[in-house]
Amino acid sequence: xxxxxxxxxxxxxxxxxxxxxxxxxxxxxxxxxxxxxxxxxxxxxxxxxxxxxxxxxxxxxxxxxxxxxxxxxxxxxxxxxxxxxxxxxxxxxxxxxxxxxxxxxxxxxxxxxxxxxxxxxxxxxxxxxxxxxxxxxxxxxxxxxxxxxxxxxxxxxxxxxxxxxxxxxxxxx
Numbered sequence: 074x075x076x077x078x079x080x081x082x083x084x085x086x087x088x089x090x091x092x093x094x095x096x097x098x099x100x101x102x103x104x105x106x107x108x109x110x111x112x113x114x115x116x117x118x119x120x121x122x123x124x125x126x127x128x129x130x131x132x133x134x135x136x137x138x139x140x141x142x143x144x145x146x147x148x149x150x151x152x153x154x155x156x157x158x159x160x161x162x163x164x165x166x167x168x169x170x171x172x173x174x175x176x177x178x179x180x181x182x183x184x185x186x187x188x189x190x191x192x193x194x195x196x197x198x199x200x201x202x203x204x205x206x207x208x209x210x211x212x213x214x215x216x217x218x219x220x221x222x223x224x225x226x227x228x229x230x231x232x233x234x235x236x237x238x239x240x241x242x243x244x245x246x
Contacts, residue, residue: 089128096122113232175206186239193229193237197222 099118103111179202186195197218204214229236 086129086132089125089132092121092125093129096120096125113228179203179206189239189241191235191237191239193222193225195239196225 096118100115100122103114103118105111106114179199183195183199186198200221201214201218204217209217225236
């Protein structure tokens with residue numbers, strides 16, 4: 074294992090750990106807000122904290138299971154299969170980008186989209202692109218994008234903040 078792979082493997086838990094710390098700090102910080110203005114930050118930070126905690130627990134449980142499975146395979150006499158056979162039968166075939174590159178690019182485009190056309194319209198587009206990348210059926214993509222639009226619209230109504238317009242609404246549209 075190269076040093077970069079070892080470093081990456083050892084630091085995989087840092088992002089969810091930072092998410093957990095950030096979520097807890099946001100939750101505590103939102104306690105100083107008054108009235109309904111505290112609900113949105115506390116809900117989001119609560120979801121972030123719980124999600125990060127679940128990812129951390131899964132990471133450490135999977136790491137423990139991998140070590141146990143490796144020992145079982147070594148002593149059972151099973152031979153490891155060739156990785157090239159697995160890559161030939163990959164469900165997505167060969168792509169120009171790996172998942173990390175795809176997520177980075179789409180998140181940047183999502184943020185630019187929020188700035189240009191607004192959160193309300195960018196969210197369903199992002200979800201649709203993500204699901205299409207992962208080869209979901211079109212009815213599922215349309216349903217999920219519609220659900221995200223409804224959720225975004227409800228947040229738009231509850232918050233009283235205009236999430237439906239961006240910079241391009243005044244210039245291009």
